[in-house]
Amino acid sequence: MDKNELYAKIAEAVVDMEDEDVVDLCQTAIDEGLDAAEVIREGLIKGMDKVSELYETGEYFLPEVLTASFALNEGVELLKPHMKQETTTEKVKVVIGVVEGDTHDIGKNLVKIMCESAGFEVHDLGRDVPIDEFIREAKEVDADFICMSTLMTTTMAGMKSLVDKLKEQGIRDQFKVMIGGGPISQKFCDEIGADAYTTDAAAAVRKMKELKGIA
Ligand code: B12
Numbered sequence: 001m002d003k004n005e006l007y008a009k010i011a012e013a014v015v016d017m018e019d020e021d022v023v024d025l026c027q028t029a030i031d032e033g034l035d036a037a038e039v040i041r042e043g044l045i046k047g048m049d050k051v052s053e054l055y056e057t058g059e060y061f062l063p064e065v066l067t068a069s070f071a072l073n074e075g076v077e078l079l080k081p082h083m084k085q086e087t088t089t090e091k092v093k094v095v096i097g098v099v100e101g102d103t104h105d106i107g108k109n110l111v112k113i114m115c116e117s118a119g120f121e122v123h124d125l126g127r128d129v130p131i132d133e134f135i136r137e138a139k140e141v142d143a144d145f146i147c148m149s150t151l152m153t154t155t156m157a158g159m160k161s162l163v164d165k166l167k168e169q170g171i172r173d174q175f176k177v178m179i180g181g182g183p184i185s186q187k188f189c190d191e192i193g194a195d196a197y198t199t200d201a202a203a204a205v206r207k208m209k210e211l212k213g214i215a
Contacts, residue, residue, distance in 0.1 A: 003034055007042040010075065014047025015054070017064060019071040026075045036082040037117065040110065041202060044075045048106065069106055076113065083117035092118075092212055095138045096147040097125030099158035104151035107181055110201040111147060118205045131162045138175050145208055150181045159184075160192040167193075176211050180204060 001009075006029055013021035022044070029039045051068040054060040060068075094115050098108050105127040115122050123141055125133060138146050148159050159179050166172040176195040179188075189197035196211065198204045 001028075003029075003032070004042075006032070006034070007039070007046065010039065010043030011047035011050060014044055014068050014071050014075070015050045017067040017071050019074045022071045022075040023078055026078045030079070030082050035084070036079040037084070037114065037202065039079055040076060040113075041200075044072050044079075045110070045200075048072050072106065073109075076109070080113060083113065085117055086119045090212065090214055092120040092145070092208065092214075093123070093141055093143045094120050094145045094147055094208070095123045095125065095134060095141065095143045097129035097134060097149070098127035099148050099150045099155045100128055100130045101155040101158070102150045102152045103127045104181070105149070107151065107201070108147075108149035111149065111180065111204050114201040114205045115147075115208070118209070120205075120208070131158050131165065134162055135165060135169070139171070143175055144212065145176050145178055147178045147180070147204070149179075151183070153183045156183060156188065159188075159194065163193045176208075178204060178207065 006025065010022060010025045010029070013025055026039060029043070030036065048068065051060060051065055055065050096108060096112055098105050108127070112122050112124050123137055123143070125137060134146050134148065146162065148162065150156055150159065163177055166175065178196045179194045180198055184197055186197050196207050198207050
């Protein structure tokens with residue numbers, strides 16, 4: 001099977017909530033020597049994008065979305081050990097989480113996986129994380145990056161609050177603040193004074209390398 005055909009089938013299996021098919025097809029992709037990160041990007045995420053569309057148009061409801069996200073996660077679990085592991089000479093430390101009030105963590109988990117496969121040290125705080133907890137952890141591990149994710153407009157304000165708190169504590173320059181998630185934009189990033197925003201997980205890692213001066 002042509003790789004694009006296989007990616008389309010993986011996406012379709014996510015949309016159809018067929019977790020066993022997702023796992024089998026991801027295994028086929030690995031057996032055929034395809035790049036695990038590409039399988040996630042071109043297969044699993046494309047499928048989840050379609051699920052989002054179906055939810056927006058009222059064809060899918062929360063139970064379908066949840067079941068599809070389980071199927072996506074099964075695929076991610078299978079692919080994770082096959083991600084190419086880069087090694088960076090410089091240790092890059094990342095604190096990541098979903099801001100308080102929000103439990104959407106699919107995107108955050110993908111950013112985490114991409115960071116890990118780039119050889120970064122990742123401290124995952126999970127979801128629904130209080131802003132002070134991001135700061136506490138970042139100080140404790142002496143992080144390079146604080147990465148916040150949110151999918152809800154109601155929780156975006158937490159991101160501004162983190163930047164403001166860092167300023168108040170006189171430690172704004174100690175960390176690079178990266179933000180992402182559905183409602184986030186470059187405009188919002190500029191407005192709140194965060195350091196960077198990207199639309200996807202692979203770009204997030206490229207941006208982090210750029211900011212750290214490791215190409
Ligand atoms: C899946 C989903 C769910 C799942 C979540 C499962 C899970 N474990 O995450 C379930 C079914 C549980 C769910 C629940 C709810 N949901 Co929901 N959900 C979605 C849906 C359909 C898709 C989101 C998704 O996973 N996309 C796929 C991932 C891969 O994309 P992503 O997260 O954007 O991540 C990528 C990039 O953004 C980027 N990125 C992400 N994070 C970061 C971080 C950094 C630092 C960087 C650089 C990049 C980056 O990289 C990622 C990968 O490339 C969206 C619809 C949509 N259009 O987004 C609604 C949506 C987000 N949900 C919504 C709502 C309202 C809810 C509920 C409140 C519903 C309810 N009535 O109970 C609850 C949430 C409860 C809570 N407080 O958290 C709304 C939010 C509306 C708003 N204005 O805020 C949306 C937009 C749907 C809608 N149009 O109404 N949901």
